[in-house]
Structure formats: structure tokens, C-alpha cells
Amino acid sequence: MFKTLAISALLFIVSAASWARPYDDVIDSGFITIFVYSDYAPYSWEEDGAYRGIDVEVAEYIAEYLGVELSLLMRGADENIDDDLRINIWKGDLIHRKAADVMLHVPVDKEVDARNDLAVINNAYFQEEMAVVVDRDRIEDLETFGYFTSEKVGAELDTASDFFLSNAFRGLLHPNIRRANTFADTVELYASGEVAAVMASRAQAEYIASVVQDRRSYIAQPPMPGIVRKDWRVGIAVKHDSRDLAYAVGDALNELIVSGKLSEIAAEYGVTYIEPER
Numbered sequence: 111m112f113k114t115l116a117i118s119a120l121l122f123i124v125s126a127a128s129w130a131r132p133y134d135d136v137i138d139s140g141f142i143t144i145f146v147y148s149d150y151a152p153y154s155w156e157e158d159g160a161y162r163g164i165d166v167e168v169a170e171y172i173a174e175y176l177g178v179e180l181s182l183l184m185r186g187a188d189e190n191i192d193d194d195l196r197i198n199i200w201k202g203d204l205i206h207r208k209a210a211d212v213m214l215h216v217p218v219d220k221e222v223d224a225r226n227d228l229a230v231i232n233n234a235y236f237q238e239e240m241a242v243v244v245d246r247d248r249i250e251d252l253e254t255f256g257y258f259t260s261e262k263v264g265a266e267l268d269t270a271s272d273f274f275l276s277n278a279f280r281g282l283l284h285p286n287i288r289r290a291n292t293f294a295d296t297v298e299l300y301a302s303g304e305v306a307a308v309m310a311s312r313a314q315a316e317y318i319a320s321v322v323q324d325r326r327s328y329i330a331q332p333p334m335p336g337i338v339r340k341d342w343r344v345g346i347a348v349k350h351d352s353r354d355l356a357y358a359v360g361d362a363l364n365e366l367i368v369s370g371k372l373s374e375i376a377a378e379y380g381v382t383y384i385e386p387e388r
Contacts, residue, residue, distance in 0.1 A: 130199055130209045130349035133358050141179040144169040145198040145210035148184045149292050152317035152379035153215055156184065164313075165214045167375045168235070168366065172212070175362035183210045191222055200228040200349050211348065212359055218345040218386075229347045233360040235367060236313075237384035239341035240270065242330045243315035248306035252330035255283065257306075262286045264299035264308040271309035274337045297321065313381045320380025343386040 136142050146154035146165045154163040161182055173180035185203075188194050195213065202209040216222075218234045244252045248261060255263075255278050265271040267289045275287050288305050290296040293314065299305045301322045308318055312329065319327035334340055346363075348356045366372045373383035 130211050130352055131355070132352045133354040136178060136211055136355060137176065139178075141181050142173050142176060142212065143181040143183050143210045144172065145183045145185065145213040147215060148186045149294060150187075150215070151293060151297075152313055152376075152381055154184065155294075164236075164375055164379055164381065168214060168363070168372070169212075171366050171371070172359055172362045175365065176358060183208065191217060192225055195226050195229045195347055199347050209349075211352065211355060213347040215344050216347040218343040226347075228350050230350055230353055230356055231347045232345055232356055233363050234343035234345040234386040234388050235363045235372065236344040237341065237386040238344055239312045239384075240274075240309070240331070240334060240337065240339075241312035241315040242307050242309045242332070243300065243318045243327050244307040244330050245300070245303075246326040246328055252307065252332055254332050255279065255334075258283045258286050260286070261306040262288055262304065264288045264290060264296055264305035266293050266296045266310065267291055269310075270338060274334065275309060277336065300325070312384075313376075313379075316381045317379055 131139070146161070146163070146169060149155055150163070150165075152163055153165040154161065156162075161184060166182065169182060170180055183198070185198065188197060195216070197203050198210050198213050200209065201207075215236075216231050218231055223231045242252060242263075249257050255275070258275070259279070259282055263275060263283070263286060265275055265287060272287075272289060275283050288299055290299055293310075296308055296310070297318050300308045300318055307330075308315065310318070312331075315329050319325075319329065346356065346359060348359075367385060376383040
């Protein structure tokens with residue numbers, strides 16, 4: 111497991127990284143700024159003054175591969191991926207104008223790419239899909255979301271899971287949907303027994319199963335008719351004039367995948383690594 115960086119040790123570096131930069135500028139400066147999402151276990155979150163998660167360790171590996179110091183820029187998600195790319199890659203935030211050299215956990219999607227000509231999206235390194243973590247003592251075998259007409263199900267507010275559950279079965283599940291404002295609160299819904307299951311990405315569902323150990327949990331993927339996106343690839347983004355940096359980061363990610371180290375990192379967080387088509 112790669113060393114997790116303390117937040118306090120990064121502040122002076124983050125303040126210096128105001129703009130996304132090409133490869134030569136990153137190498138000459140001796141550091142790289144990489145964006146990860148906050149409150150996004152098992153990928154990235156803050157705990158006891160340090161950053162943790164799969165994407166955090168991926169960022170650490172990229173910096174190590176390039177031979178530079180790592181500066182993590184951790185922020186919450188905005189309204190949509192287009193806003194996230196604008197704020198974190200090609201424009202920066204409104205107050206400090208800080209942007210990252212590389213943004214992790216970007217959906218590799220032709221439509222997203224086409225809408226964002228100031229960002230380059232590529233280098234898929236993770237395959238994701240929707241799933242449900244289920245308490246076997248409450249539901250023995252989740253074959254359909256129809257079970258949630260009588261059992262409660264949790265979801266993080268304003269996520270794909272929330273939207274799907276809200277519209278499933280013409281809204282019949284509404285009385286039994288329990289929404290949480292953050293992913294951490296969503297985990298607590300399941301841990302407390304308030305819900306019999308939680309719908310999320312597969313990695314998040316597996317993470318919940320690994321940390322809530324007093325449940326007989328299993329992962330289910332019943333039919334999801336009408337869902338906008340059932341599975342997707344996760345990659346990186348750089349600014350449009352930093353393609354050379356994307357190539358170098360791609361080399362690092364390829365080594366991480368081929369060596370099996372990314373699979374090992376995912377397993378540390380209870381997650382099954384699925385290699386994407388690249």
C-alpha cells in the first residue's frame with residue numbers, strides 16, 4: 111500500500127498549482143497536482159487528517175512513476191461532470207483559480223468528450239457498473255427491485271441510483287427510498303439497519319459490504335430497465351494543451367494495471383477490480 115499523504119503537508123504545494131500544465135512544465139516544477147473527489151469512498155476521501163482511497167493511491171503511483179512530488183486537490187462534485195471539468199481542469203475555481211494538472215475518475219464517454227473541447231478525456235483505468243449491496247437476512251435473493259415495495263432501500267441524494275429508484279415501477283418505490291446527503295451517511299443507513307439494501311456503483315456497494323461486517327451482505331445486479339447508464343469506464347482528464355502529460359500518465363496507468371498493482375489496491379478496500387476495454 112502506498113503511503114497516504116497528510117493534508118497539511120500538501121497545502122503549500124496546492125497553493126502553487128493554479129493552472130493545468132503540459133508535461134515539461136510538470137517535470138521542471140518537480141510536482142504534479144492531481145484532482146480527486148471528496149466523500150467518494152472507496153475511491154477518495156479524507157479521514158483523520160489524511161487522504162485515503164483507490165484514486166488517492168493511483169495518484170501517488172502516477173507521481174512516483176513520473177518522479178515528481180504529489181499535490182492532491184480534493185473537492186466535492188459540482189452539478190455535473192461538465193462543471194467539474196471546467197473548475198478542476200481548464201478554468202479553476204472562482205476564488206483562487208486553482209486547477210489540477212490531471213483529474214481522476216472521469217467517465218470516458220464520447221458525448222462528455224464532445225461537449226468539453228478544452229479538456230482531453232482518455233486512459234480508462236477502471237470499469238464501473240451499477241449494483242446493490244443487500245442484507246441477506248432481510249432479502250435472501252434480490253431478483254427484482256420490486257422487493258423494495260415492501261423493504262427499504264438507501265441511495266445517495268441526486269445520484270444515478272436516486273434517479274433510477276425514484277422512477278422505477280412508476281414511482282411505486284418512493285415510500286421506501288431513504289436518501290442520504292453524503293456517501294458516508296448512505297453507509298450509515300445500511301450499518302444502522304434502517305435499510306435492507308443500498309444502490310450505488312459496484313465499487314461503493316462492495317466497499318459498504320466490507321466495512322459493515324455485522325451484516326450477511328451480498329452484491330446483486332437485478333434487471334434495471336430504463337436506467338440511463340448501467341456501466342461505464344473511468345479515466346482521466348487533462349487540459350487540451352496537455353496531451354503529452356496524458357500520454358505519460360497513460361504509461362503509468364498501464365504499468366499499474368498490467369503489473370496487477372491496481373487490482374491489489376482495489377482489494378485493500380474490498381473492491382473487485384474490473385479492467386476496462388482501452
